[in-house]
Amino acid sequence: MMGRQNNKIAIVGGGPGGLTLARLLQLAGAQVEVYERDYNKDVRVQGATLDLHEESGLAALRAGGLLEESKRNFRPGADKIVIVNGQAKIFYSEHEEAVGDKNDFGSPYFRPEIDRGPLRNILLESLQPDTVIWDSQFMSMEKQDNGWLLHFRNGRRVYADLVIGADGANSKIRPYVTDIKPFYSGVTALEGNVYQSERTTPVIHQLLRGGKIFAFGNAQVLIVSSKGSGDLTFYVSWMSDEKWMLNNGLDYGDKTQILTWFQSEFRGWDNVWCELFEQAEVPFIPRPVYCMPLDQT
Numbered sequence: 001m002m003g004r005q006n007n008k009i010a011i012v013g014g015g016p017g018g019l020t021l022a023r024l025l026q027l028a029g030a031q032v033e034v035y036e037r038d039y040n041k042d043v044r045v046q047g048a049t050l051d052l053h054e055e056s057g058l059a060a061l062r063a064g065g066l067l068e069e070s071k072r073n074f075r076p077g078a079d080k081i082v083i084v085n086g087q088a089k090i091f092y093s094e095h096e097e098a099v100g101d102k103n104d105f106g107s108p109y110f111r112p113e114i115d116r117g118p119l120r121n122i123l124l125e126s127l128q129p130d131t132v133i134w135d136s137q138f139m140s141m142e143k144q145d146n147g148w149l150l151h152f153r154n155g156r157r158v159y160a161d162l163v164i165g166a167d168g169a170n171s172k173i174r175p176y177v178t179d180i181k182p183f184y185s186g187v188t189a190l191e192g193n194v195y196q197s198e199r200t201t202p203v204i205h206q207l208l209r210g211g212k213i214f215a216f217g218n219a220q221v222l223i224v225s226s227k228g229s230g231d232l233t234f235y236v237s238w239m240s241d242e243k244w245m246l247n248n249g250l251d252y253g254d255k256t257q258i259l260t261w262f263q264s265e266f267r268g269w270d271n272v273w274c275e276l277f278e279q280a281e282v283p284f285i286p287r288p289v290y291c292m293p294l295d296q297t
């Protein structure tokens, strides 16, 4: 940052990446603002847990002076996996494994889990007031003076000397620096969220044991993740046409329709999974899965 202290930096996207970078830049004395598409901090249910690794997530929290605060929100046991088939028959359970030194900071195998919501709050609270400008969906930008003029969907225009794209997989900033595009993986997922799973989905809750379930069968997958709030998030995923999300005629706000679809698409899977669909909050969220080419630089 030497000699650039007065430069105005715009980070587009307030996910874990953008907020962490904003924190590190502010510690270095930079002038930085984060432009986030979400209407406000609470408008969207945050997904389940993220696992933090020594050389990346934990290193960033340490550098940001936020490790101690984060430790208060880590969820021991949330990384424990149960692997089952479509009939919920258990093939492998980490709950039965000895943990050893995997559970220590400094161990390369230690991957503490933190829920996205609390992580986001820690990062937001670490920033100077009004660093995040909500309801700012980036649309385009053009060169102006030594920097860029950014245009947002709400009509706002902002000048920045330096622009950083942290707007996720479908970044609108990426095309300004490279032609590399994400490509469809061939897999689509459908996400559901269930509140207070101990009460609402007791059978799955017991299998979950505060960790994660991975169910595999017929080249199809169901993943369930617990959350510290007592809620759970689940995803079913399967090989599908890229445009399935648009062309299937389903109403994502209709639980009965989605359950009927699941029973037909995941033929042969046990009825034990049905309570997830019956108890989920609507709407379900379709997520075609994209990846970046492995040979990109």
Ligand SMILES: Cc1cc2nc3c(=O)[nH]c(=O)nc-3n(C[C@H](O)[C@H](O)[C@H](O)COP(=O)(O)OP(=O)(O)OC[C@H]3O[C@@H](n4cnc5c(N)ncnc54)[C@H](O)[C@@H]3O)c2cc1C
Pocket: 012, 013, 014, 015, 016, 017, 018, 035, 036, 037, 038, 049, 050, 051, 052, 136, 137, 138, 139, 166, 167, 168, 169, 172, 235
């Ligand atoms: C289904 C699923 C499960 C996952 N599970 C795990 C896991 O268990 N553990 C793990 O470590 N990782 C997991 N990941 C990966 C993890 O989610 C990503 O690595 C992480 O979210 C990337 O952070 P990010 O800040 O780069 O982007 P994102 O989290 O995608 O954040 C991007 C932000 O930019 C905003 N934005 C987007 N477009 C615009 C725009 N035009 N203008 C302004 N703002 C915009 C978005 O609203 C969002 O807040 C999972 C990912 C998915 C999809």
